[in-house]
Amino acid sequence: MKSSLALSLCFLAGGAQAFVGHVPVSQPRSPWGGFSSSSSVATRAAASVPAPRAERRTAGRVVVTKMGWGDDVVFSKAKVVETGKIAEGQYALTIDAGDIAKEYTAPGQYVQIKVTSSAKPGFFAIASPPDASSGSLEFLIKENDATKALVGVKAGGSVEVSTVMGKGFPIKENFTGYKYDFPVQNVVLSASGTGIAPFRAAIESGALELPDADDDGVFGRSCKLYWGCRDEESMPWKDRVEAWDKRGVEVVVVLSQPSESWTGRTGFVQQAIKEEGIPLPRNSAVLVCGHKEMAEEVKEIAEKAGVLDGRVLSNF
Template sequence: MSLTISPNSLSPPHLRSHALHHTLSQPHPMSTLLRHLNRNRLRFRSIISAAVRQDTAFWTPAPLSAVESAAESLFHISIDVSVSPDLVSSHTRAGQYLQLRLPDVEKPSFLAIASPPSFAAERGEFEFLVKSIAGSTAELLCGLRRGEVVELSQVMGRGFDIDRISPPDNYPTVLIFATGSGISPIRSLIESGFNADKRSDVRLYYGARNLQRMAYQDRFADWESSGVRIVPVLSQPDDSWTGERGYVQAAFARAKKISDPQSTGVVLCGQKQMAEEVTSILVVEGVSTEKILKNF
């Protein structure tokens, strides 16, 4: 006959009592799991509720004040934001953008603001240059009429950080590149003012298929009077065109004329391939990537 003695049976009574109490006080694994799930469920509900509240406050209804043709496939859109001071004040820098959505349309559209920040404060409007693309929210927007209501998000993005190419005495050369509707935030920059008249060489290379697709031609004279030399570049011009032909990056490669890369600033907006190729040319020439400004 054998006798098995457990370690606990040899322990003093007060230690055996403590061990029993410790065992009984430990939470059951299932109850721990349930509490964990409940906490996560409450946290998830809190996140969803916050998202719903944020979405409700995120969108501001605003009526269209103008829908006009700006060029072939491009439309000038003005939106009245005069009763939305928070929205107006969120536009602080040229190059910023927002989201716009239409009733019963699930997908919003990202639009760069074409008007300068001061315009909304003075006129109570945001202006946009919108390309009408078949099947897109932008196409539906361009088909609306004055007075119809859209919804706008708060203004987003860092915009063009002009402080990186200031003061003008240190950066007398500023090269600006835009294609198609990418001229929209460039208009905002030029009309916001960046001391172009105090710089010795400010050039805008603006690419489009032809003159019929080139917006803002009526503003060119004002832009040039502010110190910006405009170089239109047409990829498919008619026979009467005597200016630059082909693509913006090719036109710039032919011209270059960067007197001092260390004192050169650059602003880019438009077609991705153009931006990449222009950037490559500039970097080879010695321009710092820190001085190449983009709004995205």
């Protein structure tokens, strides 16, 4: 399969900020080669709903605490197994989350992580596929003032992590069967920056149910990933592109500030998607994760093309 790609980043005040620009999108050969109720009734109904429960793990035992609406999120300590820089301004982080990992069941779910109990936590999508038996969770962290302490924690150190949050991408219920129309045949993934993380989980977990490279794909499901980065050096997991291709994912890389030697797409992912179009929109699905402006534009493109609302998905 052929590969190419796009993104929108603007570096301001020491951090990367997404913006919508008008950089022309070129189409040269890809450098990747082949790849009514009353208030009293409402009050009684609300009172009948049990408060959610959370587990607090301490010293080898689990303490179940009752967590009311609006209460603080429960955090537990987790050991840092591995950490390191894998692209310009981006770090990979692996933690031993213990039983918390069992709560991770769908790509697109996320957790909150902080270095100390008094620190402000950040939200991070889980990059590794769901695997309850491993106990570990992987993340892609963008280095900035808010995450400087987190990326500085060495292997063997510890962080505090929340329970797994969100429902993830509801792929199975919206892609398969006849809930909306014919089952999804074409999947479009639109990622920018660290938004690639939950898509790695979706691809490598097999949740997208794609035919592999040896399948002719006539009756299978196709998938195209539009992956936006600033330049070649800001692309994490470049070594996984070939494996994703073999899993049935055509990778289209789009760089907003490429080097002079770059021969792939330039500009932003939303421009590339608009230019190439969405095939058979009523039988297509679009998953989006990344900068707000990109996500809003891609959702608008999908809506105008005729993609069903229930098949335009995000994880937040």
